[in-house]
Amino acid sequence: MRITLGLDSTSLSRRYPRLAILATLFMAFGLPLGLYVAALAVFPLNTPERLDAMAEQWLGYDLAGSPYRYIVYTAFLLLVAFIAVNYTAVFGGVSTWVERRVAGRMQSRIGPNRPGAAGFLSWVADAVKMILKEDTIPAEADHLLFRAAPYFSMVGLLLPFVVLPFGEATVVTDMNVGVFYVAAASAFVVVGILVSGWASNSKWALFGGIRGAAQVMSYEIPAGIAMMVPVLMAGTLSMQGIVRAQGGWPWQWFVFQNPAAFVAFFIAVTASLAEGNRTPFDLPEAESELVAGYHAEYSGFRLAIFLMVEWANMWIMAGLAVTLFLGGWQVPGYGAEDYARLLGTGLLPAPGWFGLQLLSMLMFVVKTWALVFVFIWLRWTLPRVRVDQMMSLCWKYLVPGAFLCFVVTLVWQLLVPPAGVAFTGYALTALALFVLAKFAVATRRNISKVAGHRVDLGNW
Amino acid sequence: MTITQFNIASASWFRPELALTAGILLLFLLDVLVRKQSRYRVAVLTVAALACVGVAAALLAFQPVESRAMFNGMIASDPFATFWKWLFLGAAALTVLIAARSDEFPSPRIGVFYALLLSVVLGMFLMATSLDLLMLYLAIEMVSLPSYAIAGYKPGDRRAAEASLKYVIYGGVASGIMLFGLSYIYGLVGSTNLTALGVRLESLAAPASAGGQLGLRVALMVAVIFVLCGIGYKIAAVPWHMWCPDVYEGAPTPFVAFLSVGPKAAGFALAVRVFYSFLASGGGPEGFARGLADVPWPAVVGVLSAVTMTLGNLSALHQNNLKRLLAYSSISHAGYALMGLAAASQLGVQSVMIYMLVYLVMNLGAFLAVIAIAQATGSETIADCNGLSRRHPLLAVTFAVFLFSLTGLPPLAGFVGKWYLFVAVLSHYAGDGGAWYVTLAVIAALNTAISLYYYVRIIRAMFIEAPAGELVVRPRVSYQIMLGTFSAALLLFGVWWNPLIEWTQASLTFLTRG
Amino acid sequence: MNTQFAIFVFLALATLIGAASVALSRNIFWSAMGLLSCLVGVGGLYVMLSADFVAITQLLVYIGGVLVLILFAIMLTSQIQEISVSNRSVGLVGGYLIFFVVSTLLSFVALWAPWRLTSKEPVANTTVALGDGLLGTWLLPFEIASVLLVATLVGAIVIARKEVKSDS
Secondary structure: OOOOOOOOOHHHHHHOHHHHHHHHHHHHHEEEHHHHHHHHHHHOOOOOOOOOHHHHHHHOOOOOOOOOOHHHHHHHHHHHHHHHHHHHHHHHHHHHHHHHHHHHOOOOOOOOOOOOOHHHOOHHHHHHHHOOOOOOOOOOOHHHHHHHHHHHHHHHHHHHHHHOOOOOOOOOOOOOOHHHHHHHOOOHHHHHHHHHHHHHHHHHHHHHHHHHHHHHHHHHHHHHHHHHHHHHHHHOOOOOHHHOOOOOOEEEEHOOOHHHHHHHHHHHHHHHHHOOOOOOOOOOHHHHHHHHHHHOOOOOOHHHHHHHHHHHHHHHHHHHHHHHHHOOOOOOOOOOOHHHHHHHOOOOHHHHHHHHHHHHHHHHHHHHHHHHHHHHHHHHHOOOOOHHHHHHHHHHHHHHHHHHHHHHHHHHHHHOHHHHHHHHHHHHHHHHHHHHHHHHHHHHHHHHHHOOOOOOOOOO | OOOHHHHHHHOOOOOOHHHHEEEEEEEHHHHHHHHHOOOOOOHHHHHHHHHHHHHHHHHHHHHOHHHOOEOOOOOOHHHHHHHHHHHHHHHHHHHHHHHHOOOOEEEEEEEEHHHHHHHHOOOOHHHEEEEEEEHHHHHHHHHHHHHHHHOOOOOHHHHHHHHHHHHHHHHHHHHHHHHHHHHHHHHHHHEEHHHHHHOOOOOOOOOHHHHHHHHHHHHHHHHHHHHHHHHHHHHHHHHOOOHHHHHHHHHOHHHHHHHHHHHHHHHHHHHHHHHHHOOOOOOOOOOOOOOOOOOOOHHHHHHHHHHHHHHHHHHHHHEEEEEHHHHHHHHHHHHHHHHHHHHHHHHHHHHHHHHHHHHHHHHHHHHHHHHHHHHHHOEEHHHHHOHHHHHHHHHHHHHHHHHHHOOOOOOOHHHHHHHHHHHHHHHOOOOOOOOHHHHHHHHHHHHHHHHHHHHHHHHHHHOOOOOOOOOOOOOOOOHHHHHHHHHHHHHHHHHHHHHHHHHHHHOOOOOOOO | HHHHHHHHHHHHHHHHHHHHHHHOOOOOOHHHHHHHHHHHHHHHHHOOOHHHHHHHHHHHHHHHHHHHHHHHHHHHHOOOEEEOOOOOOOOHHHHHHHHHHHHEEEEHHHHOOOOOOOOOOOOOOOOOHHHHHHHOOOHHHHHHHHHHHHHHHHOOOOOOOOOOOOOO
């Protein structure tokens, strides 16, 4: 007998194509958009003062003096966390679909295209499949640690969301040690990898765990130092402070404001790729050598968590790079005073303010997705590096390079006048555009050689 | 003057230390740059290390003499510190000379050894000068951490690994306990500056409740004992001496020679400064003062001193390994030197300085003799000394001179050092708690007699026992020169000790409490 | 009960239980896990003292650095679980004695000593003050610490690395 699930490709979506398209549209746009709107609605309110004021004005309830105020605050924090966690899950899922589709195109095949329009719902199907599978635990494993390990990684993934700014007002909290905090939080992912590698009681997992630890420990150093470059330029560790020190136009982004930052951007991105165990640095889970590395023994939901962490980490990596180097949520042509003007003085801001906020979130999301695409391209273009290559790249090139960038930035900050910075901004932006144009032309030429004079989107 | 200006101005008083820092980095670089297979590798690196010490010494010679706090009260520059710095530089230079011709440092590894040695010297400079609890702790770590590495320097040697590991574990525990004590002091007075600490600790308002008063006393006592633990570990005083024999046995001997004089002297310099900044301050400098928390800290130090010398000497009695024997002997010498601290007077400080100066020469000499013997025989037991007087008379005679000097027999400089310690302690005999001091002096005299026994055991082996075989003992020329010079110096200063007295007298001013 | 106090008790318990399990656990990996709890608890206590920078440093250095290195070392060590400690029970009585005496003494001091108490703004920005302090008043310790770390690092590498081919 055939068991048909709602999302099975052969039954529902073929019988009701419109339903499939509707479901796809809902999952592809409605879900993320809903989460963005929820974030915009909830995140800015997340301070005790605002909650007190709201309760005072709307309910006439004196929350600040109430004995239950901490329960209310905590409930609100949980709501915030709920939105962030769901966003992570949705992004993790969507990005797997994107990755598989992109991989398909890059390898001249189709990729998943069955559940939903263009196979979009395959990530939902995957998730359902993962949850329904048996959660096996090896007999000789350290049971408690084996069960706990995925959550360490999960915590490490979720912690940075606290300070990652999605928009001008859309940030859970603007810690004044934000960048430092993000660097520290990633430690939990490593602990998760190590614990899973140990608790599985399997050689493959152990080797994967060891490799993961060595790799992440090493690459934390260049990543941290390269991230200090924008901190130096902004004079603050706060993520929002760093974004506010940049502007909306590309030449106002930190990456183009001095040559050292330009280099530091690439160092930071490379190092964070390695920290996130993305190919070409996916040594801890190299299939050809270690089966699946540290999560070789995992199945079912726990494996799903590991995979989700891996893919959702791309959002953190890309979002961090965008925030620090690429202007974050800054909308071209709108400055701090525009936000303040539109905010007004009432308890609820004007509708225009919400529009601007959505625009700023859009800026951030578009930039971050662009960077995620780059990560995916890299994964399907570059072969995996060897262990010794990985180490020598880090210690011989990235670490000294990052230090050099740091020192050059210091000197640059001291010596170069604002006019020089502005000129560098224009010059480097022009250079970047030129390179992008060359890249586009070269890509088009390569495609036309293979597929006959056109960019083929037919198999979508 | 702003803080930054003060820092910049201080740098000009900090030149010897800067020279050492530059030297450390230079040696690390040279170690990589000079080819591993080069014939001149050891020579080049030794000359470089000596040059660093020489530059530091030259800069030290031109240091202004007046006392002054530097880097916002972090360290002091005063004649007292300068005295110790000369001592440390001397020890470092001699150790470099000894290590250059020793077999225990293969040429690929000697460059890093010199650099680590210099960083220990830098740490000792800071120990002798630190005026701040944080600086003090950091200085002690600066001495300890490179020492751990050097203790385990012999590749593939189990004893070296054991020495290093024991050293790390004891050292880590001791410095952790010390840090805890320092945190108590900071928690009570809210300051880490030694110059301010004494006054602030005494002016701590006693709480109204009886429990509060007791709490304050106990807190102060615990804090001081914990701090003493860190310092006692550095000078290898008795409850904290356990690392000493094993480390001495396993570590490379030239470094052990340095370890037994350098860090110990630095520990005493630090102890003097800490002692006079907030411990020995109750009822005037001369006397059986009740200090902090109503505890007579000089008496506590006196008890420590008696226990240290007795236990060190008794343990040394049945040692057959020369390095272990010298380790216990160095523990007992720390006990003798603590007498000067227990005396809690100007004379006491001066006697500690004289003793450490003399001890530097005689202990380095004794270890040098052990190295020379071990190079010939391949091991370092008392039996290896059998018949040494017939095999190499110079070595035997000089070794005997060092051992007699360590015992404290006239007319050797060791006698002068011990004499001053006794004078410092006995000058209290008529004062408050005189009986205690006399007891301490008697215990020290008895200990000297005990120590004579095991020193003479070596001498007997060298001069009376017959040589075991036809072994040729031919120490390297530089060792022979050094052995001769050291024993000549001990003889010279044993009869003409005025320069020692004058120098230490001139170096007695130091910054403690403001 | 005060909410802040409840959080404090939670963090303190996490620290203490973690520390105890480091010492008492037979399985060294579980000891490391205890250390994790202990270090996170201490980080939380720093947050409660409104030392934000120090708290994050605690996470970065102790979890991201020290703990991961310890786990790494455990995983590189073979047969870590079957190791038999030969002198496990020697001095157990003495150990308990020292433990009770010292812990009583220190608890007494902690409760009764007249500590200097200061109150701070909740979650003030400490980064700027720390930076000024490190490069101002505390410049010398800061710089000396760097020399110390370089020397230690080189020393550790020298004793850890394989012997290079010596002069022939």
